[in-house]
Amino acid sequence: MAFSPDRQPALLRRSESQRQMAKPPTIHAVAARAGVSTATVSKVVNRINVGMSETTRQRVEEAIRDLGYRPSRVGRSLRTLRRSTIGMAIVDASPSFLADPFTTNLVAGLTNHLSARGFGLLLHGIKPHELRDSVLVRESEVDALCVTLSGSRRDRLSYIKLLTELGQPFVTFQDQPVASAKDACFVRQDDRAGAVGLARYILEKRRAKRAVMFISELSWPAIEQRVSGFRDVFDDKRVSLDLVRCDETSSASIVAAAEAYLARTAPPDVFIGQNDQVALTVMQVLKRHNIRVPGDVGVCGFNAFPFSGFADPPLTTARSPAYELGQLGAAVILDRLEAGHFRKREHVLAVDLVAGASV
Missing domain, CATH: 3.40.50.2300 (Response regulator)
Known part of the structure; x- marks a missing residue:
């Protein structure tokens, strides 16, 4: 059936309206809904509460929920030169490395602390001697790195030298400090x-x-x-x-x-x-x-x-305070990104005796 000419403008208007409805809500829409500036919305999205009343924050969050607004990680990275992602490399020969309870607790503490602050974790299990060829090293897709290293002391020093040469800040779990690693922090239990x-x-x-x-x-x-x-x-x-x-x-x-x-x-x-x-x-x-x-x-x-x-x-x-080690590592690396330097070179958590009946 042919369209009549007088119906075409209405159809075009309806089509345009549908296209607009299909578009995801923008930060400008949220700002208009909440009656604030886009800068204020950006602060709420990035969990920056300085100079903002609780009422304003709640109003913005309500507008975000009502409109279904999802901030673009790509857009934020272009503005801040950050990807809001931390890389985690676990150098382990075992393909089931995450089955180890210590590793599981460490990663849980790390990722929970990061996600609560708007950061993601890119986790890779890497076999010994394959760190140099890993995606985390070859491609700069993260803001900083965390690593758990295995192998001889000589092997681990070579890994740390490689990480230092990348020019990215990194946290090493469970190893001793290395003086030549200038932009690194060592987090371990005693x-x-x-x-x-x-x-x-x-x-x-x-x-x-x-x-x-x-x-x-x-x-x-x-x-x-x-x-x-x-x-x-x-x-x-x-x-x-x-x-x-x-x-x-x-x-x-x-x-x-x-x-x-x-x-x-x-x-x-x-x-x-x-x-x-x-x-x-x-x-x-x-x-x-x-x-x-x-x-x-x-x-x-x-x-x-x-x-x-x-x-x-x-x-x-x-x-072992493995979960707390993960939390601490996350806090340390995020503080480094804000401050531009590590405030301490090493953090050590205590290990407590559990007196059972098996000895």
Whole structure:
């Protein structure tokens, strides 16, 4: 059916109206609705409350909700030269790196703090020696970086040198400060002090001459610090410490390492897990061999995440503030973006002893 000429203007007006309705609301529409300037709307969107009354803020937020306004991250990045995104690189050989409870808690604390302040997290698991070729390094898509590094001290220093050369600020979790990393901050828990506290508690509870510690095949700075703490106390008291390596992400690997150790030597006085997962798995192996805990041997772990409370007997361990580390790292990197420099080079959180009944 042909359109009559007198109907075409009405159809055109309706089409134009529909196109306008389809357009997303703008910051100007929000400002008009709330009766404020676009600068005030921008402040509310970016959570800047300085010089603004609570009534005004609520009025703007109500206009944003009513209109369904969503600020453009691209537009904001063009104005502020920021992308409102932090990159997180976890250098770990395991494809299931996020299954590790410490990593899970760390990332949760980091992303929750960032998202509450309008920032996103771009998370990448990266295999050792592949950091240079990763997207986070090759493409500048983030405002700053956070990293958790594994490998030997030499490998980690090479990673830190690479990150320094990028010219971006970065936070390193769980490693020692490096003087040459000028625009970096090191956030960690005091793993060595936690191990010292555990070692002293063990020797208060039982007479020990031999101990064995199950640690991961991949080197981690935190585990190096824990081994160092145990050795400092044990060496002083002439307690030998053997190290047994295993894949700490695999129960089968931990069981195989424990079985092999028991097959070649008598049980030590103390079994130490680099974390609670290792310690709990070793306890199951000991139970199958009718080796009593703590009657025949003592067992301790590290981290004290909630699942360790299911141990029987209750596990002696040390509580890691992993979630708080993530929060702190996020706060530090956001403060760096605002201030233009890190106020401190290093932040260290305490690790608390959890006195169970397993030693």
